Amino acid sequence: MSSVDISNIVAKYSGAGRDALIPMLQDVQQQDGYLSRDSIIAISKHLNIPPSKVYGVATFYNQFRFNAPGKVHIQVCRGTACHVKGSSAVLDVIQRMLDIEAGETTKDGVFSLEVVACIGACGLAPLICCDGEFHAGVTTAKAERIIKQYRKKVEA
Amino acid sequence: MGEGVDSGHTQRLTFTPTLSLEGRGGKEKDRPVVKLTINNRDVEAQEGQTILDVLKAEGVKVPTLCHVKNLVPTGACRMCVVELEGARGLVPACAYPINNGMKIQTHSARVIKARKTIIELLLSNHPDDCLYCVRNTNCELQTLAEQHGVRDRRYTGVKNNHHVDASSPSVVRDPAKCILCGRCVRVCEEIQNVACIDFIGRGADTVIGTTFNEGLNTSTCINCGQCVVACPTGALHEQSHIKEVVAALDDPGKVVVCQHAPSISVTLAEEFGMKPGVDVDGIMTAALRRMGFDRVFDTSFSADLTIMEEGSELVHRLTKGGKIPMMTSCSPGWIKYVEQFYPEFRENVSSCKSPQQMLGAVIKSYFAENQKINPKEIYSVSIMPCTAKKFEAERPEMARNGIPDVDAVLTTRELAQLIRLRGVDMMALDPEGPDTPFGTRSTAGKIFGASGGVMEAALRSAYFLITGEELSDLNVKAVRGFDGIKEAKVDIKGTTVGVAVASGLENAKTIMEQLRNGRDDLHFIEIMTCPGGCICGGGQPHTHNPEAARNRMKALYKLDRDEKLRTSHSNAGIQRLYKEFLGEPLGHKSHELLHTHYVDRTDVN
Structure with missing residues (x-):
């Protein structure tokens, strides 16, 4: 696991109390793209909150990730419209192809996968978003093609 | 969850959690009186109480699940909901403060339906493998389902x-x-x-x-x-050790030896339907023999041994120099706590092993030599009120030449299970005495089971070690009882010794923080991990009786009051052990067998 330096964030919150917990977590996620073990422990020490509590709070919110993001970050929409149009099967295919669960990153660090509640483009359901590029009307076959394309692009 | 359960009224109340087992509000006699109606009956109570407090006092039982006496209520499980006239929905009794003129129904059809629904929802994702569950017949969820007549899987x-x-x-x-x-x-x-x-x-x-x-x-x-x-x-x-113990009992090649901690004899009775606080020492000894234990020893003996070593260590530190205040080392949860959170105080902790480990060590050395048994053939079982003792017994420092001092640790609950498993009828047995050479004990060793007991026992012997005389009054009442922190100043022939006793590590933290901030009037500190001491340990019977802890403690002090041998240094068995084997307290053999060291564990999360 790569060690991450969050001393700048700790310095910014010098003297802060436990109410600074979520802002600190957000800053770390903003900077590193995820909350590493080291950063959770560093925040815990700085705010004098047990690490279990920091982890408990962080896992309560969907916005926090605990694995370093891959080169390609895939978001699968599991909102109501996408669900009705079959996003569950799409997610299954992607998880199987990448051999990871939502919230995880592939061992080679290429792909990371996230489930989001609604991307806000229900007319295009089911929808996935890879590195900010939207793919509409995704079927399982199309999902496979999309993943292969991105893999080729990264390897090129 | 359920129908119309209100969650909006829980935040008004702020409690200061206390560890005293006194009922909340029990002491505040001068609080204003509040008049309310419960199940159409007029009731008077004191301001600051919760609905649940009043219901308990009035003899109305409402079920609870998330409620823990003396802790901040969360109102999370909603089992204790009651109907409050004028409220939007049902309110949780555990977290709702009383007010003048409240009209409460505790068992209306609406309330009972809500409670039953909550139980049914809790069961909806529960494994439902009660027959195979460790808490079968002793499970609060099971009991509630039964009490509410849950018969269908809705x-x-x-x-x-x-x-x-x-x-x-x-x-x-x-x-x-x-x-x-x-x-x-x-x-x-x-x-x-x-x-x-x-x-x-x-x-x-x-x-x-x-x-x-x-x-x-x-x-x-x-x-x-x-x-x-x-x-x-x-x-x-x-983590159960019953299987290992049964295997050893059934193995003819093993000499199975057991020791039981001071608090076990006053808590085991509860597992067999007897009243809390009944001392079953002799019956338990008889039961252990019936089950096949070859020797039954008493950990209170090695509690006396601990006092000899720890008392001498204290006297040494006070007179010859060493880290002061000295802290007790009997409670393995506390030891790991220090190692994790206060590593700079590790040298303040007495180097003495706990009574369990001391007896384990002399069983596999002195006893083995004496009886000409190869230590490898001895299977040493300790019966403890404690789950941390299992961890302690596995610490690598607690073994010599690859042979652990203690092989298996059973909690009080596991002992009861083993007694039932081996078909021993506790009610039919006559009391028996323990085995030599580790059977005699003073009541000073016996009161180790209660918070303050180690301190009292140590003071009795330290006074003797320093002055050569016995304390005129052996009772050190200032360190007894359930208060989370107890302090006293003890005069030993002109020298004032400051002592403190804490149980429950939140209370230990209070003292540790004072020490970190420079407090310097304390010389000896007893810390027990569990509130009230070992009688309330993590391995003790599950109980719903709030009086249980009090009665367990009373039982120990009754023995101390009634028996003659009340100081560790007068225990003839201890004197003989030193004469025949150990030499003197803090001597070479003691250091090898009875003392240990602690590690820095600040790297755990």
Whole structure:
């Protein structure tokens, strides 16, 4: 696991109390793209909150990730419209192809996968978003093609 | 959840949690009187009480699940809801303060329907494997389902499916059986100041777990087992050693030796339906022999031995120099707590092993030599009120030449289970005495089982060691009782010795922080991990009787009052052990067998 330096964030919150917990977590996620073990422990020490509590709070919110993001970050929409149009099967295919669960990153660090509640483009359901590029009307076959394309692009 | 359950009225009340077992509000006699109506009956109570407090005093039983006496109420489980006239929905009695003119119905059709629905919903994702569960017949969820007449499966949810965490030597977590009441989380944080576990995730995916949801063995868990005592279901239980003990009992090549801790004889009775506080020492000894234990020793003997070593160590530190204040080392949860959170105080902790480990060590040395038994053939079982003792027995320092001092540790609950398993009828046995050479004990060793007992025993002997005389009054009442922190100044022939006793690590923390901030009037500090001491340990019977702890403590002090041998240094068995084997306290053999060292564990999460 790569060690991450969050001393700048700790310095910014010098003297802060436990109410600074979520802002600190957000800053770390903003900077590193995820909350590493080291950063959770560093925040815990700085705010004098047990690490279990920091982890408990962080896992309560969907916005926090605990694995370093891959080169390609895939978001699968599991909102109501996408669900009705079959996003569950799409997610299954992607998880199987990448051999990871939502919230995880592939061992080679290429792909990371996230489930989001609604991307806000229900007319295009089911929808996935890879590195900010939207793919509409995704079927399982199309999902496979999309993943292969991105893999080729990264390897090129 | 359920119908119309109100959650909006819980935040008005702020409690200062106290560890005293006194009922909340019990002492505040001058508080204004509040008049209210419960089930159409006029009732008077005191301002500041909750509805639940009043109901208890009035003899009305409402079921609770998440409620823990003296901890901040969370109102999470909604089992205790009652109908309050004028309120939008049902209100949780545990977290709702009383007011003048309240009209409350505790068992109306609407309330009972809501409670039953809550139970049915809790059962909807529960594994339902009661027959195979460690808490079968002793489970609060099962009892509530029975009491509310749950007979149909009205909701069928996806069953919980989580990995069992058996990584810890002391405590096993089975999150599938967890109903998320949060009692363990609050006890771990508010009573023990460890906060090893918390809620992870949210909604239907919520589980209780450690930092990064990893094994308890790599966490800050101090193995005290207070979470096990707090758990209403089978989600938490001790790491059982029954199988290993049974195998040893059935092995003709093993000499199976057991020791039982001072508090066991006053708590075991509860497992067999007797009143709390009944001392079954002799009957238990008889039962242990019937089950096949070759020797039955008393850990109170090695508690006396601990006093000789620890008392001498204290006198040495006071007169010849050494880290002051000295702290006791009997409670293995406390030891791990120091190693994790106050490593700079490790040298303040007495180097004495705990009574369990001391007896384990002399069983496999002195006893083995004496009886001409190869230590490898001895299987040493200790019966403890404690889950952390399992961890302690596995510490690598607690073995010599690869042979552990203690092979297996049974909790009081496991002993009861073993007695039932081996078909011994406790009611039919006549009391028997323990075996030599580790059977005699003073009552000073016996009161180790209560918070303050080690201090009192140590003061009796330290006074003798320093002055050559006995204390004129052996009773040191200032250190007795259930108060979380007890302090006293003791005059030993013109020298004032400051002593403090704390039980429950939140209280220990208070003292440790004072020391960190420069407090210097203390010389000797006794810390017990569990509130009230070993009589309330994590391995003790699950009880719903609030009087149980008090009666257990009374039973120990009654023995101390009634018996003649009340000081460790007058124990003839101890004197003989020193004469024949150990030499003198703090001597060469003692250091080899009875003393240990501590490690820095600040790297755990």
